[in-house]
Amino acid sequence: MVRHMFSHLVLLWSLALDLSITGLTYHKPKEGSWNNQSLFSVPVDLDVRLRRLDLSNNFIRQLHTLALPYLEQLDLSSNQLDLIFEGAFENLARLEELNLSRNALNNNFGSNTKAFRSISRLRSLDISMNGLSDDAVKLYLRNKPSLDQLKLTGNALTRLSHNLFKESKGLRSITIDDNQISVIEKGTFEPLYQLEMLNLARNNLANICDFKLHQLKYLNLSRNSVEFFVTLEDNHLYRLEILDLSHNKLIYFPIVPKMNSLKYLYLQNNMVGALNSEATMVSEVNALYREIMRERTVTKNNLHSNWRLMPLIYIDLSYNHFRSFPLETLSLLSSLQTLNFSNNCLQTIVWNIRNHSESGYHRQLVFPSLKYLDLQSNGLVSVSPFFLKALTQIETLNLQDNSVQPCSTLEDLEISQTIQQIHLNTSCVHFGQLRTLKHLNLRENNVTVLRQNTFKETSLISLNLARNPHMVMQAGALEDVQKTLESLIISDTNITSSDLFIPFMPALTHLKISNNHLDLIPNSLSYSPLRELDIRNNNFKSLNHSLIIALSLSLKRMYISNNNFNCCDSKWLSRLHELKINLPDINDTVCFTSDGYVGMTEYLKNPAVPCLFHTKAQEIHIGQIIVVFLFVTVLITVLIVFTRKLCCSQESFLV
Ligand SMILES: *[C@@H]1O[C@H](CO)[C@@H](O)[C@H](O)[C@H]1NC(C)=O
Ligand SMILES: *[C@@H]1O[C@H](CO)[C@@H](O)[C@H](O)[C@H]1NC(C)=O
Ligand SMILES: *[C@@H]1O[C@H](CO)[C@@H](O)[C@H](O)[C@H]1NC(C)=O
Ligand SMILES: *[C@@H]1O[C@H](CO)[C@@H](O)[C@H](O)[C@H]1NC(C)=O
Ligand SMILES: *[C@@H]1O[C@H](CO)[C@@H](O)[C@H](O)[C@H]1NC(C)=O
Ligand SMILES: *[C@@H]1O[C@H](CO)[C@@H](O)[C@H](O)[C@H]1NC(C)=O
Ligand SMILES: *[C@@H]1O[C@H](CO)[C@@H](O)[C@H](O)[C@H]1NC(C)=O
Ligand SMILES: *[C@@H]1O[C@H](CO)[C@@H](O)[C@H](O)[C@H]1NC(C)=O
Ligand SMILES: *[C@@H]1O[C@H](CO)[C@@H](O)[C@H](O)[C@H]1NC(C)=O
Ligand SMILES: *[C@@H]1O[C@H](CO)[C@@H](O)[C@H](O)[C@H]1NC(C)=O
Secondary structure, three states, X not given: OHHHHHHHHHHHHHHHHHHHHHOHHHHOOOEEEOOOOOOOOXXXXXXXXXXXXXXXXXXXXXXXXXOOOOOOEEEOOOOOOOEEOOOXXXXXXXXXXXXXXXXOOOOOHHXXXXXXXXXXXXXXXXXXXXXXXXXXXXXXXXXOOOOOEEEOOOOOOOEEOOOOOOOOOOOOEEEOOOXXXXXXXXXXXXXXXXXXXXXXXXXXXXXXXXXXXXXXXXXXXXXXXXXXXXXXXXXXXXXXXXXXXXXXXXXXXXXXOOEXXXXXXXXXXXOOOOOOOHHHHHHHHHHHHHHHOOOOOXXXXXXXXXXXXXXXXXXXXXXXXXXXXXXXXXXXXXXXXXXXXXXXXXXEEOOOOOOOOOOOOOOOOOOOOOOEEEOOXXXXXXXXXXXXXXXXXXXXXXXXXXXXXEOOHHHHHHXXXXXXXXXXXXXXXXXXXXXXXXXXXXXXXXOOEEOOOOOOOOOOXXXXXXXXXXXEEOOOOOHHHOOOOXXXXXXXXXXXXXXXXXXXXXXXXXXXXXXXXXXXXXXXXXXXXXXXXXXXXXXXXXXXXXXXXXXXXXXXXXXXXXXXXXXXHOHHHHHHHHOOOEOOOHHXXXXXXXXXXXXXXXXXXXOOHHHHHHHHHHHHHHHHHHXXXXXXXXXXXHHHHHHXXXXXXXXXXXX
8 A cells, every 4th residue: 555655656756757847947958068077988877857968078989878868959079989889869859959070970980870860850960070071971961851050061071962961951051161072063952942051161162153052141162262153144033142252263253143132242362353454354254154154145244234233232352463443343233332452453543434425424433332442452552533433422441551642622623623624633642522431541651741631521530640651741731620530540650749730629539649759749639538549659758737637537548658758757647547547558668767767657656756855855955055054053153152161261260
């Protein structure tokens, strides 16, 4: 009887347990982590209720049967696994995510793959870095109908065959970067109707002759040897949004699907533009297209007709071989917001577009959405005013490391009135034309003169003039932007205080005037809400105390090292210190006293000491002399009186 009741109790208890597993505790999955515990085998006393098990970063070499009926996620990455026993996964009925990356599954793959066949519910599988060959991968992927995400990074695949994924047609994301793939058979990816993300970066793919994955949203072909990318024109809508063809050997722009959704196109580090002119490139790529498609109809400009429909917002063309700016092709991209054209070899941007008709009028193309243009490191000397006129929405222009000279407005005025005339001064750039410009970088251009009115009509927020060591600033050069400028950099220009003209700037929050020959901060700055100030590497001996008090209302950070500060004239610094303004390089800052240089931090700890003697001595000197003089006088008088008395008494004594 008692026994009977007891067994009932046990049954009830185990039922309750089961309920709590499947029901109540479901939202709090049980986890076990043995990450990096120097384990050589799977622990034996694992809780059967585990849903997640992390055994990564150990030395496990063999996997025996795991009896974890509730396990959903298993991480065995970074072990030395080379043998999985046939029944190892049989009792893992709920396993959905398996990470076996960084193991040695290329060994024993005959028996290992048998074990794999029983985990058919798997949704995510990572078998990266296992030295797997084409055949091994094929076997590991058998019977995986639920697979959604697959990672095969860093294996030894050379060829993707059409039956590789035939038992996992639901794949949405495939990552096979860093292998040696040079062949992709027809029909490998086409049947994967859910496929959205495909990463084939770092392989040996040479050409993409016929791209037709309509469903794909992300394709990464970076770091292959792709020479051209061509899509057969059809009337399908392609969902591709991101295409990365960077670090390849492209000579031409890719021919993208006619109806596409491309937003981001990465073409940096290729050889596009190596052919002389834009026109040559366009006609050659179209000829190539006709050759690949065996089309006989001539004269259709496939490249342009497809690019015209592309909703691209970002294109990176940096590190290519452009010697002329591909005006016509790029102006087709009416949604383009960011264009990275840095590190090409432009030297000049001329407006040599074909005229529309016989009328002879200059065709004015525009870049109607372009906000960000990066032209850094192009050896640019001149930029056609027509080009600047086309930048109707430009906000950020990076011209760093070129050789452009800003024009002054007088020249500018002539231009806008006589825009039809070709007698333009192209040896300087007319920034006054860029009414929407907010951020201008002219660092390292060997700018020689910054004239008054250079920035007339602009409303710049940030301006970088650093590293123009011969720059002469005319007195009113910054007046046109004085109300809008928030950030100004005039470092490394060898400028002295008498040549630095900073007007009253009520919006300025960041100022960098490091690496110059300055010894005075312009008083006009006391009205700026400066938050960050950098005066490193100058000739400052001291800073104006009342200016510092004014600045301290807004100042958050200040860089001061490598100046010629006088310790005994550093009330300004104590002030900054008291106000707890961040001085990140204070430990590298020294000041001098008559005894030599002292670290600023040491000085601040005990501000009065090195200067006490000197200052007090000066103040006290005269007083001391008077006191000493008086003292001596009194002493002598007393002495005289005393000796007189003594003499007298002696006299009297003698007498
Ligand atoms: C593993 O643990 C060792 C010692 O505790 C530590 O030095 C090492 O960085 C850890 N490795 C990882 C990958 O966490
Ligand atoms: C598998 O584990 C590795 C680290 O060991 C990690 O980098 C990788 O992202 C994991 N894979 C998945 C699919 O989470
Ligand atoms: C493409 O892959 C490369 C190499 O792995 C990577 O650096 C790059 O960020 C990827 N591109 C995109 C757009 O994700
Ligand atoms: C443009 O490309 C250069 C070089 O690749 C890079 O340093 C820079 O950050 C890029 N600019 C933008 C806006 O992406
Ligand atoms: C286009 O027309 C203008 C004005 O007549 C002319 O100066 C220019 O040379 C023409 N450009 C080309 C490429 O034919
Ligand atoms: C053109 O601009 C350069 C550089 O600013 C200037 O030196 C030159 O005098 C200008 N030429 C004419 C004709 O205005
Ligand atoms: C920069 O300009 C100065 C003065 O115009 C000139 O002497 C110097 O050669 C130029 N430097 C370079 C690198 O072009
Ligand atoms: C700028 O000043 C430094 C230090 O005085 C000097 O070595 C350098 O030659 C100067 N550069 C120019 C271009 O004047
Ligand atoms: C110090 O700054 C104040 C206010 O900015 C100014 O009135 C004064 O003339 C300055 N003193 C010197 C010596 O520049
Ligand atoms: C300066 O050095 C002191 C002592 O070494 C250190 O506590 C402090 O954080 C340093 N300050 C900065 C701004 O690096």
